[in-house]
Amino acid sequence: MAAKLTPREERNLLRLPACSKLEKSLLPFLPGMPQITMRGSTEQTVSGWYSFVISTTPIVPLLSAEEASPPRFFGKLLATTTIAGRHAFNSLRNHQGDEVLVLSFSRNSHGILRESTTTNNSCFAGQCDETTFPVSIPGDVPLGELRYKRSTIFSPLEQNIPGEISLRLELKRRAIFYRDTLQLLFRFAQANWESY
Numbered sequence: 001m002a003a004k005l006t007p008r009e010e011r012n013l014l015r016l017p018a019c020s021k022l023e024k025s026l027l028p029f030l031p032g033m034p035q036i037t038m039r040g041s042t043e044q045t046v047s048g049w050y051s052f053v054i055s056t057t058p059i060v061p062l063l064s065a066e067e068a069s070p071p072r073f074f075g076k077l078l079a080t081t082t083i084a085g086r087h088a089f090n091s092l093r094n095h096q097g098d099e100v101l102v103l104s105f106s107r108n109s110h111g112i113l114r115e116s117t118t119t120n121n122s123c124f125a126g127q128c129d130e131t132t133f134p135v136s137i138p139g140d141v142p143l144g145e146l147r148y149k150r151s152t153i154f155s156p157l158e159q160n161i162p163g164e165i166s167l168r169l170e171l172k173r174r175a176i177f178y179r180d181t182l183q184l185l186f187r188f189a190q191a192n193w194e195s196y
Contacts, residue, residue, distance in 0.1 A: 019175070022182035023074050029189035030056045030073065035108035036188070037139040038080060038181070040088030043100035043147070051138040052080045053108050054185075062113055062134040072130075078178050080132040085177035092150060101153055103146040103177065105184065106139030107193075143188055143195045146180050 039051035056073060058065045066072055081103070088101045113134045153173065188194065 019179050019182060022179065022186060023070075026182060026186050026189060027070060029186070030070070032193070033185075033189070034193050035139075036143065036185075036193075037106045037108045037136060038084050038133075039104050039106075039138050040084035040086070040091075041102050041104070042088060042091045042095060042098035043102055044098045045091050045095045050135045051106075052084060052133045053113060053136045054080065054133050055108075059113060059134055062115060075130040076133050077181065078174075079130040081177045081181045082174050083132050085174060089153065089173065092153065099150045101148040101150070103181065104138070105143045105145065105188070107141035107143060108136060108139045109141060110137050110139065112136050143193075144184055146177070146184060 033054075033056045035057070036054045037051040038054055039046075053059070054077060055063055056068050058068050067076055084103055085101075088103060092098055092101045113136045115134065
């Protein structure tokens with residue numbers, strides 16, 4: 001039987017209390033935010049050449065003004081951290097020699113963009129299946145990164161636990177990636193959108 005959580009349970013797992021406060025703290029800085037690319041990988045293994053372009057300005061025809069503005073901006077940011085985190089987590093799981101999951105952030109300096117992707121089970125304010133930000137190649141001006149050791153991301157029991165508990169662990173990981181991304185963006189904002 002498939003794991004099932006109510007929409008409220010899922011929202012509660014995805015929305016750590018710190019996230020709402022961080023979103024409010026970030027709001028005043030969003031109008032001046034440059035395009036920032038986000039990429040999920042491991043320390044030793046980088047699969048593919050794409051990253052996501054986090055933007056508060058429209059990218060015609062890939063990102064509308066509504067999508068680039070709150071509250072949709074935060075919904076897309078959650079969807080983006082979900083997919084980037086999942087990509088990095090799967091890479092970590094598939095490469096046993098890698099010990100560190102990395103979410104890296106750079107200034108976007110390229111115009112090569114393509115459509116966003118759709119997530120599953122990513123609810124934000126009652127809105128599910130939000131799409132990510134558009135996809136591009138990574139920027140070449142590094143800003144910073146989030147790093148997670150394998151031992152803090154994997155549960156040693158994860159392979160042998162019921163589906164609902166496994167889903168809860170995945171949602172908790174998503175919430176942690178989202179919270180930490182908000183914290184990092186806030187630090188960039190305080191440093192005038194430069195690395196800190």
